Amino acid sequence: QVQLVESGGGLVQPGGSMSLSCAASGIAFSIKGMAWYRQAPGKQRELVAVISFSGFTRYVDFVKGRFTISRDNAKNTVYLQMARLQHEDTAVYYCNTDPPIRSGYWGQGTQVTVSS
Numbered sequence: 001q002v003q004l005v006e007s008g009g010g011l012v013q014p015g016g017s018m019s020l021s022c023a024a025s026g027i028a029f030s031i032k033g034m035a036w037y038r039q040a041p042g043k044q045r046e047l048v049a050v051i052s053f054s055g056f057t058r059y060v061d062f063v064k065g066r067f068t069i070s071r072d073n074a075k076n077t078v079y080l081q082m083a084r085l086q087h088e089d090t091a092v093y094y095c096n097t098d099p100p101i102r103s104g105y106w107g108q109g110t111q112v113t114v115s116s
Contacts, residue, residue: 022095
């Protein structure tokens with residue numbers, strides 16, 4: 001049974017930093033590309049960052065230079081370190097495989113709110 005559990009969200013001031021974690025189970029984690037996605041209020045879910053099974057990373061333009069995705073295959077965990085956060089980064093953040101799991105499964109996500 002697939003399970004993705006995101007954690008680490010909360011309230012942060014503009015310009016601040018935050019780290020997210022996602023623990024995965026029920027998937028062949030070490031051979032899967034993983035990704036972080038986010039969904040802001042009233043908007044569709046969008047891709048944020050991807051890391052291949054071998055550690056190659058890529059980012060969407062609006063987070064390049066600010067966010068860092070990483071993974072620990074021994075812990076079946078993927079991370080997202082976020083810096084210089086902006087109001088526009090406020091969203092529910094989700095992890096999933098890249099591309100997303102075919103069954104349409106998504107975890108509960110973790111809320112990140114950037115506000116003063």
